[in-house]
Amino acid sequence: MTRTYDALETRSPAEREAALMAALPAQVAHAQRSAPAFARILAGVDASHVVDRAALAKLPVTRKTELQALQQAAREQGGNVFGGFSALGFGAAMPRVFASPGPIYEPEGTTKDYWRMARAMYAAGFRSGELIHNSFSYHFVPAGSMMETGAHALGCTVFPGGTGQTEQQVLAMRELQPAGYIGTPSFLKIILEKALEMGVSIPSVTKAMFGGEAFPPSLRDWFMERGVDGYQCYATADLGLIAYETTAREGLVLDEGVIVEIVRPGTGDPVADGEVGEVVVTTMGSGYPLVRFGTGDLSAVLAGPCPTGRTNTRIKGWMGRADQTTKVRGMFVHAKQVDEIAKRFAEVLRARLVVSGEMASDAMALHIEVQGSPEGLASRVGDAIRDVTKLRGDVVLVAPGSLPNDGKVIEDARSYR
Structure with a gap:
């Protein structure tokens, strides 16, 4: 059994950087051509010159608050509900559309593992042929679909547990015997405590991938004491997977499908490795091509490669919010x-x-x-x-x-x- 999801995770840092930078000009051009909002934001930018991080750093950062405001303004004027950020239109190319608080509307495309979650699930121990109990929400927000499409790409079957109905969740786990759980750590804690109260044993659940909440070492140890090995991922409704935890438990390894910068809050200026700043992400997918998207989250780059052999950059994980107004x-x-x-x-x-x-x-x-x-x-x-x-x-x-x-x-x- 391989230790990594694919060969991309163990290529040399130089090879990875060369591949990302080679693809960057075409991605910027695609955003300008296919997403009207970026045609305006990047007006006058020659995409063919955006060939390295220095050139990328000269482009404007579009923060989540700005995206929300632009979407809202477009809707009020009877325009595109996505504010011109989506390269997809309603129909076969967009089977679902979701709404995050704000509201901010996000499109879902048809490409396999659209949100790129399979990589994080593999790192958390999930393998093809297993049943996953997915307790992320399946309505309004994309979390449930993000995890389900990733699980399907990995070759897993999914029980769409969603949120709430704790007793039914316990009974479903007892009868279906899933290999593991995906959802927030707090909800799995509630499920396990309810199972104990009901006198129900669910020993099949031995692994978990968590998101949406903090996952401190104390809670990790609580699950380990109950036979559940849990790992966290860092993803957003706008970007999909950004980074994920491995068995080394030393920071989060960046996903292979994004370019991540850490910038000084309130600016677009990259900081030195190790300095805390705002996480800014450029996606390499075609459906929702976000260029220098400011997440509003704080993190910092960790020195050195992951002990598991994965060679991509690591970050410390979520360290707070960057909006300090x-x-x-x-x-x-x-x-x-x-x-x-x-x-x-x-x-x-x-x-x-x-x-x-x-x-x-x-x-x-x-x-x-x-x-x-x-x-x-x-x-x-x-x-x-x-x-x-x-x-x-x-x-x-x-x-x-x-x-x-x-x-x-x-x-x-x-x-x-």
Whole structure:
């Protein structure tokens, strides 16, 4: 039995990068040609020149909030329900359409394993010929279908358990004896506790793939004590699979079908490996060709390859949200404004705005990493703070490497009591 889903997972990093970059110009051109929204967003971009990460980093980031707003505006004007982001139209090429909170509407195409979930399931131990109990939702959101199509691609049979009806879930597991479970960890915990209450044994469930919630080590150990070996995946309704956990349990390995960048929140600027930033993804599929899609999630690149032999980049997993907009003295302050201030001064290496005090009595200070104490810099930065935010703020000079590596550009340290 092979340890990996396919040979793509063990190719050299150089080979993988070359293949992705070779495919990137055609994907950008496809988005411009087939998705009207990207025809506007990428107007003037010569796709044939987008041949490496440096060129990709020059393209604008489209964040989830912007996609939602563009979809909403298009619908209000009687236009395309997807806001021009889908390359698919209603009919045979789009068997299903889903709605995530917002609402944001997502198309589902007909390609095998459209959401690319089979790879994560294989890493979690699922194999062809097994029955999977799928307890992700089958209505409105695409989670249930994402997992089912991945399971079918893997060669598995699926019981569409969905959510709720805990006693019926227990009875179905007892009688069908699935090899494992796919869903949120909290719901499987509820099912196992209900089975104990009912005096029902479901020993066939020995593995699980989780998503949609945090999966801390304490909960992982809880399942292991009950004979269930669980792994997590990182996927979204817009992008499908982004990364997945392996038996090494050392971060999440990136999927083979996406290009992932980690950028400074509020910007499109890639950060150094190991620095926490926002996860930005470019998909390589044809149906919903998202180019530099900002997930709003924070993560960081882990150094080195996965001990399982998979050679793709690893990330630490979900580390919080990147949207750090806050209100100070009645004015909204955004992460991109902090970045704009920092970029005005070559001496500034990193910046972090700290908002303190109590509500209605706010104070803010911009902490900047600089070498030494450049004469007059604090005063000039203070002027820039007023110019960009229309608010006064103190300036604190700190040594390089002093600011926390947590992805925060704005830290709200106020007391809300």
